[in-house]
Amino acid sequence: MSSIEVIENLCVGCGLCVKACLYDAIEMVDGVAVIKDNCTLCGACVEPCKFDAIILRKSHRETVSLDDFKGVWVVAEQRAGEIHGVSFELLGRGRELADTRGAPLAAVLLGSNLGDAGRQLIAHGADVVYVVDDPALEHYRDEPYANAVAALIDKYKPEIVLTGGTSVGRSLIPRVAIQVRTGLTADCTALDIDDQEGLLLQTRPAFGGNIMATIICPNHRPQMATVRHKVMTALEPDPAREGEVIEEKLAAELFETSTEFVEFVKDETSTVNIAEADIIVSGGRGLGGPENFGLLEGLANALGGAVGASRAAVDAGWIPYSHQVGQTGKTVQPNLYFACGISGAVQHRVGMLSSRIIVAINKDPDAPIFKVATYGIVGDVFEVLPTLTKKLAAEFS
Amino acid sequence: MNVVVLIKQVPDTTDVRIDRETNTLIREGVPSIINPFDMYAIEEALRVREGAGEGTVTVMSMGPPQVDVALREAIALGVDRAVLLSDRAFAGSDTWSTSYTLAAGIRKLEDYDLILCGKQAIDGDTGQVGPGVAQFLGVPQVTYARKLTIDDGSSATVERMLEDGYDVVKVPLPSVVTVVKDINEPRLPSLKGKMKAKKAEITVWGSDDLDVDQEELGLDGSPTRVVRVFAPEARPGGTIFEGEVEDTVESLVRELVPILKGDI
Numbered sequence: 001m002s003s004i005e006v007i008e009n010l011c012v013g014c015g016l017c018v019k020a021c022l023y024d025a026i027e028m029v030d031g032v033a034v035i036k037d038n039c040t041l042c043g044a045c046v047e048p049c050k051f052d053a054i055i056l057r058k059s060h061r062e063t064v065s066l067d068d069f070k071g072v073w074v075v076a077e078q079r080a081g082e083i084h085g086v087s088f089e090l091l092g093r094g095r096e097l098a099d100t101r102g103a104p105l106a107a108v109l110l111g112s113n114l115g116d117a118g119r120q121l122i123a124h125g126a127d128v129v130y131v132v133d134d135p136a137l138e139h140y141r142d143e144p145y146a147n148a149v150a151a152l153i154d155k156y157k158p159e160i161v162l163t164g165g166t167s168v169g170r171s172l173i174p175r176v177a178i179q180v181r182t183g184l185t186a187d188c189t190a191l192d193i194d195d196q197e198g199l200l201l202q203t204r205p206a207f208g209g210n211i212m213a214t215i216i217c218p219n220h221r222p223q224m225a226t227v228r229h230k231v232m233t234a235l236e237p238d239p240a241r242e243g244e245v246i247e248e249k250l251a252a253e254l255f256e257t258s259t260e261f262v263e264f265v266k267d268e269t270s271t272v273n274i275a276e277a278d279i280i281v282s283g284g285r286g287l288g289g290p291e292n293f294g295l296l297e298g299l300a301n302a303l304g305g306a307v308g309a310s311r312a313a314v315d316a317g318w319i320p321y322s323h324q325v326g327q328t329g330k331t332v333q334p335n336l337y338f339a340c341g342i343s344g345a346v347q348h349r350v351g352m353l354s355s356r357i358i359v360a361i362n363k364d365p366d367a368p369i370f371k372v373a374t375y376g377i378v379g380d381v382f383e384v385l386p387t388l389t390k391k392l393a394a395e396f397s
Numbered sequence: 398m399n400v401v402v403l404i405k406q407v408p409d410t411t412d413v414r415i416d417r418e419t420n421t422l423i424r425e426g427v428p429s430i431i432n433p434f435d436m437y438a439i440e441e442a443l444r445v446r447e448g449a450g451e452g453t454v455t456v457m458s459m460g461p462p463q464v465d466v467a468l469r470e471a472i473a474l475g476v477d478r479a480v481l482l483s484d485r486a487f488a489g490s491d492t493w494s495t496s497y498t499l500a501a502g503i504r505k506l507e508d509y510d511l512i513l514c515g516k517q518a519i520d521g522d523t524g525q526v527g528p529g530v531a532q533f534l535g536v537p538q539v540t541y542a543r544k545l546t547i548d549d550g551s552s553a554t555v556e557r558m559l560e561d562g563y564d565v566v567k568v569p570l571p572s573v574v575t576v577v578k579d580i581n582e583p584r585l586p587s588l589k590g591k592m593k594a595k596k597a598e599i600t601v602w603g604s605d606d607l608d609v610d611q612e613e614l615g616l617d618g619s620p621t622r623v624v625r626v627f628a629p630e631a632r633p634g635g636t637i638f639e640g641e642v643e644d645t646v647e648s649l650v651r652e653l654v655p656i657l658k659g660d661i
Contacts, residue, residue: 002489002616022626023408024427038461041489041616044626140564142528142538167559171540174528178496183620186523205629207408207520212629220620259537262554262565275560303657321543321579322558327519328433328578336656353632357656359649365639375652376637377645387646395654 003057004041006033010053020048022207069221072098073158074126075149076109077168079140081117083109085276086164088124088234090227093191094162095125095235097200100193103159104128110148112138122243125235129245130156136255139264140168146175147254153180158222160200162191165228166275177224183217184224187331189231189354200225209331209350229276230333267322274323279305279336282325282352283313286341286362286381290318295385296340302393308332308352310342326351341381344369361385398449398550400442401503402456402476403514403530404435406467431467434515437576440583442513443475445547452510453477457502459487459495465599473586473594480506484603489616492521496529498614501607503534511553512573516541524575531573539566543579 013031025039033053043056072094076087091107098105106128107121118129132148153161153176163173165187177184190203194216200223202215217223267273274280281300283293296307307323314324325332327347337355342348344360344367352358353372360373361384370376377384408427431439442454456471458464459482468479482502490498503509512531517524524540531538543563544556550570557564558577568574586594604614612618636652638645 020626037485038463039488042623044623047625141566142531146532167541167557170524171528171538171557174492174496174525175532175538177525178493178529178532181493181620183491183493184523184525185621186521186525201624206522209629212627213623214625214627215621216624217620218622257537258569260567262567264559264562264564265556266562273561321577324578336653353629358632358635359653360635365637370635370637372632373635373637374632375649376635377649378637378639379642379645383642384646387642388649391646391650392653392657395650396657 002041004035004039004043005055005057006035007053007055008032010051012051012053014050016048016050017045017054020045022211064219064221066219066221069157069159071103071156071158072101072105072160073153073162073222074105074107074121075161075163075169075173076107076121077164077166078109078111078114078117081111081114083117083120084164084166084229085234086166086169086227086229087121088237089230089232090162090164091121091125092234093227093232094160097160097191097193101159101198106130106156106158108132108149108152110137110145112136118245119239120237122245123237123239123241125241127243129243130248131245132248132250134250134255136252139261140172141257141259141261142171142175143257143259144255145172146179148250149173149176150179151250151254152248153222161222161224163224163226165226169226173224173226180222182220182222182224183215184226185215185217186226188225188227191225191227199223209353228331228333267320274306274308274325274332275330277306277332277334279303280308280325280332280334280352280355281305281338281340282308282310282342283319283340283381284310284342284348285312285316286343287313287318288341292382293319295381295389299338299385299389299392302389302396303336305334305336310345310348339369339373340385342369343367344372398445398452398547399508399510400445400452400454401506401509401512402435402438402442402454402471403499403512403526404439404456404458404467404471405432405515405518405520406430406458406460406464407432407518407520429463429466431470432515432518432520434517434519434576434578436515436583437578437580438513438515439471439474439476440581441545441576442511443584444581445511445545448547449550455480455506455509457482457499457506459483459490459498459502468599469594469597470586472597473590474584475587475590478600479597480600480602482602482607484614486604486611486614489619490614491619491621492523492525492529493620494614494618496526496533497618498607498609499526500530500533501609502602503530505602505607510550510570511547512536512571514573514575516575516577527573527575534571534573536571536573537568538573538575539568540575542574542576545574545576545580
């Protein structure tokens with residue numbers, strides 16, 4: 001069993017480890033660090049200790065022969081034959097990772113009546129596309145999709161498997177990781193190859209984006225990660241790019257499920273959804289009521305953006321939950337985010353902090369939203385928004 | 398209808414900060430709470446039990462002894478029974494080992510029709526344990542549920558929230574359903590519930606109580622490892638315009654136009 005230990009004669013009682021602990025699991029007793037029962041063995045205290053007084057021993061066993069696993073895979077996502085943009089973005093980053101590892105880049109595409117959709121994945125950088133085209137895969141259902149991906153991983157043994165951090169991707173791929181008995185890191189914002197051992201360094205935010213953590217999967221394969229939409233950059237598609245599309249026939253039992261797809265209902269309250277949008281115009285309590293959300297729509301429409309909202313506006317019933325940005329809503333990272341009449345409580349900020357440009361409009365100059373804003377206007381949203389919409393619309397008409 | 402709710406005790410993450418000078422965590426006075434999404438799962442479980450007119454709601458959590466507080470909070474809300482999976486051997490579990498251990502705990506309960514949990518925990522934000530438990534139990538799942546209807550005791554119709562709408566999915570029971578905030582409005586604990594919570598006995602199971610392979614538990618059983626923890630890049634200070642509306646908007650437009658044109 002793994003263990004953690006404080007070497008008492010090296011510990012000077014400086015308390016750095018107490019501060020470094022993510023779980024409040026270290027205390028000072030008579031000038032020496034003592035690790036309490038709620039320690040999770042995360043190891044966050046080991047590096048901050050300047051006296052090498054904390055040792056984490058991990059017992060590990062080789063479970064698979066790591067050398068058998070080669071190549072980088074992207075599990076592509078499609079609905080009604082249309083491939084999700086995140087799949088192309090993953091191929092963009094996947095191409096670089098594959099080249100660094102001197103290995104091929106492959107995509108996996110599951111569905112029904114896919115036609116030549118696989119060709120698009122080649123145009124975006126894949127060397128090989130494994131296609132499973134079966135009527136049982138017409139609509140996304142967790143079990144058949146997970147079983148199919150796991151079966152292909154068992155057959156071809158890729159070293160790295162990337163999946164889009166969409167609702168579907170985040171449902172599908174954890175089941176696959178359990179089946180193939182390997183690690184999975186969610187919502188990575190950076191993926192790199194470590195120079196020494198060739199491991200995939202998976203960096204992601206945790207604790208609501210207040211902390212970044214780099215995670216590895218040293219003794220299991222494949223190394224699996226999800227990445228959200230618009231984090232990586234797709235390659236310019238090249239229709240002339242050469243690659244191979246391989247039709248895979250899998251055993252029918254893999255597709256058995258008692259889950260029944262009934263229907264898909266499109267959200268009619270928005271033409272552009274916030275998870276995909278390049279520009280988001282969000283409103284909060286400062287808008288005063290649902291009737292004023294038209295001001296946000298005016299600006300969003302002028303710029304081709306989507307309308308978002310703070311929790312306060314959603315809880316007040318001014319706009320549906322699917323528009324909520326923040327800790328209990330969606331995490332977004334558009335190019336441009338407008339926060340209008342939003343004070344910027346930390347619960348909201350963690351959902352939009354990764355936006356490239358943040359514009360805050362608020363009448364309170366001390367509102368916390370201004371601390372994260374790239375640009376801000378101290379003023380009344382009811383005056384600022386119409387003026388801003390008019391001026392921007394004039395620029396882009 | 399017997400419902401199991403998986404909950405996690407988390408630090409109120411909104412208060413957790415990294416000290417940029419020492420690169421260490423500032424967490425003085427950060428309270429522990431039940432993961433907010435799990436509160437909706439607890440509420441939904443209570444509603445399912447009330448709708449069926451019979452059955453029990455069991456909350457289960459894996460963690461250190463301190464999680465007792467969170468479990469009692471769930472009992473105060475009306476949950477019938479609480480089980481804590483707690484053992485040094487579970488420490489250091491990533492989502493793989495956590496799913497494995499929780500699934501073993503659920504199997505030991507034997508009689509369950511539905512397993513509910515929040516869509517993700519606010520400290521790790523992975524959303525992987527719900528699907529992981531479903532896979533280990535070999536049952537279907539529906540993630541991001543915004544509406545749950547028990548059809549006739551043997552199946553449920555669930556609306557799964559997607560980026561641009563929702564799927565309606567029908568699953569047999571037992572299944573795992575992970576919920577979003579939209580699904581309900583959680584109740585507050587009653588005085589009677591609080592009294593009950595004080596006296597309640599919390600069942601504690603260690604690794605010896607579960608049918609598990611010791612090598613699959615905790616840090617040893619976890620494929621992933623954290624190698625580095627650091628502060629995110631600070632956002633540079635912004636430009637704030639104050640004054641007459643016409644002027645401030647004009648200044649902002651001058652900044653935004655090149656960005657919108659894709660020049661910057």
